[in-house]
Amino acid sequence: MAFLRLGLQSLLRHRGRTALTVSGVALAVALLVSLQGFNAGYEKALNENVDRIGYHVLVTAKGCPYEAATLMLKGGTGLRYIRQEIADTLAADPRVETVSRQLIQPFFDVEGGSSSFYMGVEQGFKVTNPSFREGGWFSSLRAREAILGFEVAELEQRHVGEEILLPDESLPFDQRVLKVVGILERVGNQTDGTVFVPLPWLQQTVKREGQLTGVGIVLDDQSVMQVDRYESDLNEDPALGEAQVIGLKAARNAIIGLLQNARALILAVSLVALLVAVIGIMNTMIMSVLERTPQIGVMKAVGASSFDVFRIVLGETVLISVAAGGVGILLAFVGSGAVTAVVRELLPFTPTGELVSLGPAMLAQVGAGVVAIGLLAGLIPAAKASRMDPIEAIRSGE
Amino acid sequence: MLSCSALTRHYRRGSEIVRALDGVDLEIAAGRLVALAGPSGSGKTTLMNLIGCLDQPTSGEIRIQGQRVDRLSRSKRVRVRRRSVGFVFQSFHLLPELSARDNVALPLLFDRRRDRHERAEALLQRVGLGERMSHLPSELSGGEMQRVAIARALANEPALILADEPTGKLDSKNGEAVAALFRELADSGVAVLMATHDAGLAGRADEVIRLLDGKRL
Numbered sequence: 001m002a003f004l005r006l007g008l009q010s011l012l013r014h015r016g017r018t019a020l021t022v023s024g025v026a027l028a029v030a031l032l033v034s035l036q037g038f039n040a041g042y043e044k045a046l047n048e049n050v051d052r053i054g055y056h057v058l059v060t061a062k063g064c065p066y067e068a069a070t071l072m073l074k075g076g077t078g079l080r081y082i083r084q085e086i087a088d089t090l091a092a093d094p095r096v097e098t099v100s101r102q103l104i105q106p107f108f109d110v111e112g113g114s115s116s117f118y119m120g121v122e123q124g125f126k127v128t129n130p131s132f133r134e135g136g137w138f139s140s141l142r143a144r145e146a147i148l149g150f151e152v153a154e155l156e157q158r159h160v161g162e163e164i165l166l167p168d169e170s171l172p173f174d175q176r177v178l179k180v181v182g183i184l185e186r187v188g189n190q191t192d193g194t195v196f197v198p199l200p201w202l203q204q205t206v207k208r209e210g211q212l213t214g215v216g217i218v219l220d221d222q223s224v225m226q227v228d229r230y231e232s233d234l235n236e237d238p239a240l241g242e243a244q245v246i247g248l249k250a251a252r253n254a255i256i257g258l259l260q261n262a263r264a265l266i267l268a269v270s271l272v273a274l275l276v277a278v279i280g281i282m283n284t285m286i287m288s289v290l291e292r293t294p295q296i297g298v299m300k301a302v303g304a305s306s307f308d309v310f311r312i313v314l315g316e317t318v319l320i321s322v323a324a325g326g327v328g329i330l331l332a333f334v335g336s337g338a339v340t341a342v343v344r345e346l347l348p349f350t351p352t353g354e355l356v357s358l359g360p361a362m363l364a365q366v367g368a369g370v371v372a373i374g375l376l377a378g379l380i381p382a383a384k385a386s387r388m389d390p391i392e393a394i395r396s397g398e
Numbered sequence: 399m400l401s402c403s404a405l406t407r408h409y410r411r412g413s414e415i416v417r418a419l420d421g422v423d424l425e426i427a428a429g430r431l432v433a434l435a436g437p438s439g440s441g442k443t444t445l446m447n448l449i450g451c452l453d454q455p456t457s458g459e460i461r462i463q464g465q466r467v468d469r470l471s472r473s474k475r476v477r478v479r480r481r482s483v484g485f486v487f488q489s490f491h492l493l494p495e496l497s498a499r500d501n502v503a504l505p506l507l508f509d510r511r512r513d514r515h516e517r518a519e520a521l522l523q524r525v526g527l528g529e530r531m532s533h534l535p536s537e538l539s540g541g542e543m544q545r546v547a548i549a550r551a552l553a554n555e556p557a558l559i560l561a562d563e564p565t566g567k568l569d570s571k572n573g574e575a576v577a578a579l580f581r582e583l584a585d586s587g588v589a590v591l592m593a594t595h596d597a598g599l600a601g602r603a604d605e606v607i608r609l610l611d612g613k614r615l
Binding site: 002003006009010012013294295297298299300301302303304305306308390391394397398 | 447450452453472473476479480481484485487488489491493494495496500504505507508509550551553554
C-alpha cells in the first residue's frame, strides 16, 4: 500500500499529464464497454421482442429473409402478398393451435411527411394476448373500426369513441373515418405504433381481397424440437408455393446476421483504440521514468532494491489503468442513452427496449482486462527503471 | 569501523583505461569525522561510491564493521546500503512529491519498517525541523533540505554516513549549520566521511585525507 501511495504521489505531481493519459484510456474503455453492452443488450432486447410476438412461425411471401424478419418484428412495407387460402391450409394442420391472418398496409401522409402502419387482423390476432387500456375488440370484422397501439393513441390524442382518419386521400371521406373502439396497453414492440383494423374491411378498402402479407402460426406443442420440425415440414410443403416460412429463430438470426459485420468492425476499432491507449500509458510512464532518473538513483542509494523500483513504477501504471477503467465505465453508463439513440438512428431495425446492457459480470471482466493491460503496459518502463545504475542515475541529476 | 586496503577502480573509456582510484588505503573509526579533500577528478566520489556499495572495486578490500563488502552480490549490497550506510548528496536529492517526513521515512519504507513515520518525525526533531515535517522540498530552504537529507541518511541508524560535498550548494550560514550537525553526529558515535572543497568544513574534521589523481597523498 505504501508503495502504491508513493506511485500515486508521483502521478499527482504531474496532474495534467496523468489526466490526459487517464482520459485517453478511459475513452477507449468507454468505447469497448459500450460495444460489449450493445452486443449484450441488442440480443437481449431482440429476444424479448421476439418472445412478445406470440407466434412460433410466420408465413409470408418469398423474398429477402431480412425483409421477412423485419415484417415479423416491425411490420415492414408488406409489398409482397400471399393467397389467403394458404392460411386455411395451414389451419387444417392438427399441430396448429391458431392461425392469425394479417394484411399490413402502410399509408403515407404526404402533407405531414410521415407514414403510418395499418394492420388488418381477425380473431387469430387474439393469440398475441392484446391487453386493452381502454375499450375492446371490434364489433364486427366488416365494421369501420380501429384499435390503436399505445403510441398511436398518444400521438393522435385519441380515446375510445372518437374517430381517426385513414390517411388515404384517394378514398371518399366517409370511407376514411374509423371509430376507435380500443386502445392497447404499451407492449414495447411494433404493436405500439400500429393501427389495427378488421382484416376483411382493410382488404376491401385497399383492394387486396383474398390477399395477405403474412400468417402467424401458434403451435400446440411449443417445444423447440416440434417447432423446428414443423418449420422444416412447411419448408418442404409444395402447397405453400410462393410463400416462405420464417421461424422465430430464423427471424432473430437474420437480424443478428445483419449486425455481425458491423459488430466485428466496431470491435476491431475499439481494440485498436485500446491498443493506442495502452501505448499512451507506456509512453507516459517511460517519460516519467526518464524524468525521475536521479530520483530512482537516490532511491536505490537509500536502500531500494531493483524489485522495489519495479513495483513502484508498475504500481503507477496500475493506478492509471484502474482510474481509466473506472472513468471509462462511468462514461459508458452516462453515454448509454446517446449510444441507444445513435444506433436507432443508424440501423434499419432496432428492437424496442434498452439496447445497451451493462451487467456486473461484463463490467468486472472489462475492469480486470484494463488492469491486465495496464500491467502489460507498465512492464517495459518498470524494467527500465529497475535496471538503472544508481551512480549514473544520480550523476544525471547533478 | 571502516577499512579500505589497496582499493582500486579502473574503467574503460573508449580505448583508454581511466584509473579513478589507484591503491587507496584508509581507516575510519566510529565517532570520527573525516574530510576527503582533493581537486575535481581526484577520485573522491569514486571512493565514496565504492564504500557505499554503489559500485564495486576493480581490486582491493572494503570492510564495514568487520564485514567485507567489496564482493557482495547485488541484493547484499542493497542490504548494506539500507542498514549500514547513509548518503548525503550535494544536490540534496529529495523526492519532490514527498513531504519532509516521507522523504526521511523512505529508507525505512524500503526496509519494511512499520514505525517509519514515528522514527522520521523523531529524526526531523533531532535536526531541528520538527515544525516543517509536512512541507514539500519546494517549500524548504537549501539548508533545511540538506538537514532533511541528513535525517534521511540517519533513518536506518547506519554506522557510517557518506556525504558528498554536503555544503556545496549552501550559503555560509547554512553550511556552518550543516557542519555543526555533522560534528554532532560524529560525537554521538557515527563515523562520517565527507568529500568536500569547503575549507571550513574540513577544518571541523578530526582528519583530512587528501587524494590526487586517484592516489592518497
